[in-house]
Amino acid sequence: MLRSFPEAESGASGVWIDLLSPDPDERSIAEQRCGLKLPAREALSEIQASSRLRADGDVLYMSAALISGTGAGEWSNAPTGFILTPDTLITVRYDYLEPFDAVGEKLRHDVDVSAASVLATLLEDIVGRAADHLEQASAVVSKASQLLFFEEEERPGLKRETRKIRLIMRDVGRASDQASRVRYAFLSLGRMVSFILDRCTPDLDQLMQERFDSIRHDINSLDEFETSLEGRIQLLQDAAAAFLSIEQNDVVKVLTVASVVGVPPVLVVGVYGMNFRNMPELSWELGYPYALILCLVSGLLPYIWFKWRGWI
Structure with a gap:
């Protein structure tokens, strides 16, 4: 045009x-x-x-x-x-x-x-x-x-x-x-x-x-x-x-803490899941509650440590 x-x-x-x-x-x-x-x-x-x-x-x-x-x-x-x-x-x-x-x-x-x-x-x-x-x-x-x-x-x-x-x-x-x-x-x-x-x-x-x-x-x-x-x-x-x-990073940090907190209880369960004949706790009436409490305590300790350090 x-x-x-x-x-x-x-x-x-x-x-x-x-x-x-x-x-x-x-x-x-x-x-x-x-x-x-x-x-x-x-x-x-x-x-x-x-x-x-x-x-x-x-x-x-x-x-x-x-x-x-x-x-x-x-x-x-x-x-x-x-x-x-x-x-x-x-x-x-x-x-x-x-x-x-x-x-x-x-x-x-x-x-x-x-x-x-x-x-x-x-x-x-x-x-x-x-x-x-x-x-x-x-x-x-x-x-x-x-x-x-x-x-x-x-x-x-x-x-x-x-x-x-x-x-x-x-x-x-x-x-x-x-x-x-x-x-x-x-x-x-x-x-x-x-x-x-x-x-x-x-x-x-x-x-x-x-x-x-x-x-x-x-x-x-x-x-x-x-x-x-x-x-x-x-x-x-x-x-x-x-x-x-x-x-x-916050999400990854939470996932890391969760995975670390879950390791000790898994270790405890793994140990007491071996079922050896001479394992004293197998014949103990309080063995099951004892194992549960041990799992809980072993998981709480890392969480308390992370909290104390200010990582979470």
């Missing part, structure tokens, strides 16, 4: 030309109108800085991995190309991205815009929505922290603790994935803004320079917030693993 802003009957004569999953005919029309070669989808996915950012005279070729998603946690990185000329901004994308529609609606009939101002508006909206992603991830992490560190189980147990931690880690893992995609987007966007300022500063007025510089500062501050968020996520993951390990 090929769209032009502001709207024009020629279809590709506006200040901003947006191509969404263009077919060969649409690519050909845009290339003929602008006299430029549009990047293929494979080129937009390159991760080298030299492939993402390059200049050809007064034309800047840039690409960034933006965030595409439905809001239900199914996020993905969407490689997007930006071609900035003195008069026209061309964007090439293969995924639906809300900022492009939102900015397009604002600029649909606005004829008093420049290519640089359209790009600045796009980047401001993209960074703002990325900040919303971080806020969502931070809210999930805060809720997980509350559940993990401050809420006590009414009926604690390994099964309930395992289920609780599994649910917490699922949510935290999704938040971590969301934050990591935002950081990846910020990495490419930050380089892109710096590239624009380095290459275009002499041609940009003071207001445009301030807007791009503000975008760069916002990206840097949000990147620091994302780093802090990743630290909180790592703490939660480590704490959850430690809590689960402690719960498992």
